[in-house]
Amino acid sequence: MAINCMVLQNFGQGLKELFRKIAGMPVVDENAIESIIKEMQRLLLQSDVDVLLVSQLSKEIRQKMLESKLPAGISMRDYFTKTLYSEIVGLLGREKAVIELKRQKILLVGLFGSGKTTTAGKLAGWFRAKGLSAALVACDTFRPAAKEQLRQIGQKINVHVYADGKTPAEIAKKAIEASKEDILIFDSAGRDALDQDLAKELKELAMQIEADEILLVLPADMGQVARKQAGEFRKLVNITGIIVTKLDGTAKGGAALAAAAVTGSAVKFIGLGEHIGDFELFEPERFVGRLIGYGDIKRLLEKAKEAGIEEGKAEKMLEGNLTMNDFLDQLEAMQKMGSLQKITEMIPGFSNVKLPAGYLDVQEEKMKKWKYVIQSMTKGERENPEIIRAGRIARISKGSGASQQDVRELLKNYKQTQKLLGMAKGKKALKRGPLASLAKQFGINMG
Ligand SMILES: Nc1nc2c(ncn2[C@@H]2O[C@H](COP(=O)(O)OP(=O)(O)OP(=O)(O)O)[C@@H](O)[C@H]2O)c(=O)[nH]1
Numbered sequence: 001m002a003i004n005c006m007v008l009q010n011f012g013q014g015l016k017e018l019f020r021k022i023a024g025m026p027v028v029d030e031n032a033i034e035s036i037i038k039e040m041q042r043l044l045l046q047s048d049v050d051v052l053l054v055s056q057l058s059k060e061i062r063q064k065m066l067e068s069k070l071p072a073g074i075s076m077r078d079y080f081t082k083t084l085y086s087e088i089v090g091l092l093g094r095e096k097a098v099i100e101l102k103r104q105k106i107l108l109v110g111l112f113g114s115g116k117t118t119t120a121g122k123l124a125g126w127f128r129a130k131g132l133s134a135a136l137v138a139c140d141t142f143r144p145a146a147k148e149q150l151r152q153i154g155q156k157i158n159v160h161v162y163a164d165g166k167t168p169a170e171i172a173k174k175a176i177e178a179s180k181e182d183i184l185i186f187d188s189a190g191r192d193a194l195d196q197d198l199a200k201e202l203k204e205l206a207m208q209i210e211a212d213e214i215l216l217v218l219p220a221d222m223g224q225v226a227r228k229q230a231g232e233f234r235k236l237v238n239i240t241g242i243i244v245t246k247l248d249g250t251a252k253g254g255a256a257l258a259a260a261a262v263t264g265s266a267v268k269f270i271g272l273g274e275h276i277g278d279f280e281l282f283e284p285e286r287f288v289g290r291l292i293g294y295g296d297i298k299r300l301l302e303k304a305k306e307a308g309i310e311e312g313k314a315e316k317m318l319e320g321n322l323t324m325n326d327f328l329d330q331l332e333a334m335q336k337m338g339s340l341q342k343i344t345e346m347i348p349g350f351s352n353v354k355l356p357a358g359y360l361d362v363q364e365e366k367m368k369k370w371k372y373v374i375q376s377m378t379k380g381e382r383e384n385p386e387i388i389r390a391g392r393i394a395r396i397s398k399g400s401g402a403s404q405q406d407v408r409e410l411l412k413n414y415k416q417t418q419k420l421l422g423m424a425k426g427k428k429a430l431k432r433g434p435l436a437s438l439a440k441q442f443g444i445n446m447g
């Protein structure tokens with residue numbers, strides 16, 4: 001569950017609450033600001049953010065709010081909200097991650113079990129979605145099953161896995177010589193701690209590969225230790241960025257990101273689950289925006305693109321203009337995009353909607369059946385399934401070879417989805433309240 005998971009339950013809920021309070025305060029004066037700062041401190045400390053960072057942040061907010069003049073043309077409330085927002089974004093990373101879409105070699109390093117191998121697959125999938133070809137290189141010769149694990153991942157996403165050779169450096173060399181792919185992603189071995197063996201192996205490997213990016217993979221649950229570890233790895237190889245994995249599994253994800261942000265290398269990607277698609281470029285502003293719960297249409301559209309749906313269609317889907325003809329297309333597309341729950345979490349005003357478990361998690365077999373059912377409908381029925389009553393169900397069932405139960409199930413799913421999309425339309429409610437002017441300031445398009 002992407003952004004609705006524990007991190008976000010605690011850290012995200014807390015943040016959301018904070019902003020809600022500001023919006024609802026009768027007056028935004030010194031006392032009010034002070035009380036919000038106190039609450040923010042509590043929230044950050046609870047999430048394990050470094051005490052010094054928290055006090056520095058508070059100081060900056062106080063300075064902006066209480067010691068300098070209010071800029072013209074903005075209310076105290078809006079200014080405070082904006083200040084708090086940008087300071088928290090800054091805490092998680094000042095800049096948007098940059099990853100060049102060019103032919104390159106990427107080495108993943110990190111301690112035992114941090115998520116390197118899984119991330120290698122995710123990264124390959126990510127580049128492929130950007131139109132580049134990718135392959136994996138199995139440079140972990142330490143753990144016996146490592147090559148096989150990578151092979152399976154490669155098979156699943158249909159990318160080639162180079163694994164020929166004895167030592168990591170030899171495997172890397174052969175892969176580089178043999179490969180034609182744009183992106184080569186090198187998986188490396190993990191250890192319990194940064195010991196001498198690992199150090200030596202990594203140095204050799206890095207020298208052999210001459211990687212464009214060396215990304216340090218850090219699990220979110222390591223919190224503040226991140227800084228120290230990044231420092232140790234940096235002594236060995238030239239770390240160009242960080243990937244924080246397992247953000248879905250810890251309530252302290254805010255701390256992990258904050259900790260990673262002070263390591264001196266930018267967080268470039270985040271891992272949000274065990275599946276290939278649970279992975280994205282880290283954009284602090286967007287991330288916080290989503291935590292606070294404005295959702296993010298832009299990201300949704302991007303995801304849609306990755307899954308091969310044109311933007312127009314995704315927009316149409318959000319508007320709730322759903323014909324039966326679209327429904328099947330979209331079912332298929334949604335399956336590519338990840339669970340519908342995740343998608344809805346990105347839609348403004350929608351992040352709190354909980355779907356029934358397994359909703360629209362339609363099996364391939366059923367999809368096939370539903371296709372026949374839809375083909376057996378008349379044009380009118382497909383465009384306006386509301387008109388399908390008992391008699392027509394029987395006819396459609398006969399025509400398609402599916403049971404009446406199947407037809408009903410399809411109709412039920414269609415209706416649920418239609419209703420859901422209708423709710424997205426209802427995000428108009430958000431256009432009015434105090435959140436609206438806020439969203440505008442953050443450049444979030446609520447329309
Ligand atoms: N929940 C969650 N699990 C993850 C994520 N990334 C990886 N994992 C899981 O973490 C475990 C370890 O992942 P690996 O990719 O094998 O880690 P590794 O760093 O390659 O491990 P070694 O090669 O043994 O050092 C696996 O069970 C993964 O499914 C993530 O973002 N979220």
Ligand SMILES: [Mg+2]
Pocket residue numbers: 116117118140146187188189190
């Ligand atoms: Mg591994």
